[in-house]
Amino acid sequence: MFITLEGIEGSGKTTQTDLLSDYLSKRGSRVLRTREPGGTRIGQQIRTILLHTVHTELDNLAELCLIIADRAQHVQEIISPALLANEVVLCDRYADATVAYQGFGRGLEMRMIEELNRQAVGMCVPDLTILLDCPVEMGLLRVQQRLEANRHLVHEQRFEIEDAAFHQRVREGYLWISQREPERIAVLDGTLPPERLHEQVVELALASMKRVDVF
Numbered sequence: 001m002f003i004t005l006e007g008i009e010g011s012g013k014t015t016q017t018d019l020l021s022d023y024l025s026k027r028g029s030r031v032l033r034t035r036e037p038g039g040t041r042i043g044q045q046i047r048t049i050l051l052h053t054v055h056t057e058l059d060n061l062a063e064l065c066l067i068i069a070d071r072a073q074h075v076q077e078i079i080s081p082a083l084l085a086n087e088v089v090l091c092d093r094y095a096d097a098t099v100a101y102q103g104f105g106r107g108l109e110m111r112m113i114e115e116l117n118r119q120a121v122g123m124c125v126p127d128l129t130i131l132l133d134c135p136v137e138m139g140l141l142r143v144q145q146r147l148e149a150n151r152h153l154v155h156e157q158r159f160e161i162e163d164a165a166f167h168q169r170v171r172e173g174y175l176w177i178s179q180r181e182p183e184r185i186a187v188l189d190g191t192l193p194p195e196r197l198h199e200q201v202v203e204l205a206l207a208s209m210k211r212v213d214v215f
Contacts, residue, residue, distance in 0.1 A: 001208070004128075005091070032079075046067075140164065
């Protein structure tokens, strides 16, 4: 079973991934909780390049290639083996993020992104993607609050420091993807309190697990 959580910066996806992982583990499921970028040792090095604010000169195409390299390594080293071992894989960001951020956000050619994604992902397509949608202004406010509480993260904000127009394009990209694939992607209201949102995430996850007979 493969579940991904997506959303703009500050949408709450990391919190909900953690909560869902804890919930499923307590129910007895074998859960692998991972993320992109940075789900492998090599990926962590790529993550540092992608997110560090000192790398402002990083070219958009170079950024895309790094993300695809991270994903290819992640799939081969972590995701595919876990799925073959019948684990429930929860991933904080995956291929949809590349369409939203590098396609809609950066304006790179969509067919190129989709082909690179296809090559990196192979057969590891999510059974369920949960998209947490919230207004850009709310997301960026949450990011600011997180930074104030965790000053050590201040240098890993290369995407967060983009202007509001960039993040609005990313949000529109995510919603566009959800309209294309409504059977896979469930859109939830990211403005809800975390505990209420968690209930909805759990409901979706359990229903999807039942469909693919993961119990």
